[in-house]
Ligand SMILES: NC(=O)N[C@@H](CC(=O)O)C(=O)O
C-alpha cells in the first residue's frame with residue numbers, strides 16, 4: 001500500500017504548554033488533527049472552568065493566521081480541592097470534556113495533584129452523575145515501588161477499585177505502557193478505555209538505555225521491556241474500540257532534557273500520524289489505523305467522527321533536527337532522521 005486515506009484523526013492526549021510555546025505546539029497540531037484533548041498540567045494547573053476558558057482563548061489566539069485550526073477540547077486538573085460544583089460547571093460547559101487525575105508527584109507539573117484518592121470519591125461520584133470522563137496518569141508514587149512496576153501497581157491498588165465502585169464513570173487510562181494495562185482495559189467494562197502513544201509503540205527500554213542513555217526517549221510512564229511494547233502494538237492494531245490514539249506529545253526544551261536531571265516527555269506532534277503509520281505498517285495492520293486514529297476516540301468521548309479525510313503517502317522525508325519552543329528549542333522524536341509516511345497537503349483549509 002502506498003497511499004492511505006482515512007477519516008481526519010484526533011489526538012486524545014496532548015501537552016500544548018502555554019505562552020510563547022503555544023504558537024509552535026499549536027501549529028504542529030493544526031496540520032491535520034481535527035480535535036485534541038489538551039492536558040491541564042500548566043504551572044499553575046488548569047483547575048477551574050474559568051481557567052480552562054481562558055486557556056482555550058490563548059490556544060485559539062495562538063492559531064491566528066495558520067492555514068487551518070484544530071478544535072481544543074479542554075480538561076480540568078483534579079486536585080484535593082476539586083468539588084462537585086466545579087464538576088457540574090465543567091459538564092455544563094461546551095468545551096471541558098474530561099477531568100485529569102495526576103497522582104501528586106507522578107510526572108511533570110503534578111505537584112498539585114491528588115494526594116488522597118479516597119477523599120475525592122464524592123467528586124468522582126459527581127463526575128459519574130454528570131457523565132464527565134476521568135483521565136488517569138496511572139502510576140503510583142510510592143517510593144517503595146520500582147519505577148517499572150508503577151503502572152501495574154496503580155491499576156491493582158487504585159484503578160480496579162475505582163472502576164468497581166463507579167460503574168457508570170467513563171475512565172481513560174492514559175499512555176499505557178504494559179501488557180498488564182492492556183489486559184486490564186481489555187477485560188474491563190466498556191466504560192474503560194486507553195490511549196497509546198506513538199513512542200511507546202516504537203520504542204522499548206533498550207532504546208532508552210543500551211549503548212548510552214538517550215534523554216529524548218525519557219518519558220513517563222517510562223518505556224518498558226520489549227514484550228510490553230509488543231502487547232501495546234497488538235492492542236493498537238486489534239480493532240478493539242477500547243484503544244485509541246493519544247500522542248502524549250510533551251515538549252521540553254533541549255536544555256531541560258539534556259542535563260543531569262532531565263525532564264520526562266517526548267515530542268511527536270511534528271510527525272504524529274506519520275509515526276503511527278510506520279507502526280501499523282510494520283505490524284501488517286495498516287487498515288486498522290483509521291479506526292484507532294479517527295473512530296474509537298470520538299466514539300468513546302461521545303462526539304461525532306470527523307467528516308473529512310486526510311491522505312498519507314508512502315514517501316520518505318526528513319524530520320527537523322530541532323524545532324522552536326518559544327524562546328528555546330526542542331529535539332523531536334526522529335530528529336534529523338527519515339520518516340516513511342507523509343501527509344499530503346497538510347494544513348490546507350478545511
Ligand atoms: N508524559 C511525560 O513524560 N510528560 C508529560 C506529563 C505526562 O503526561 O505524564 C509532560 O507534561 O511533560
Ligand SMILES: [Zn+2]
Pocket residue numbers: 107137174175220221
Ligand atoms: Zn501522564
Ligand SMILES: [Zn+2]
Pocket residue numbers: 013014015039248250
Ligand atoms: Zn501526558
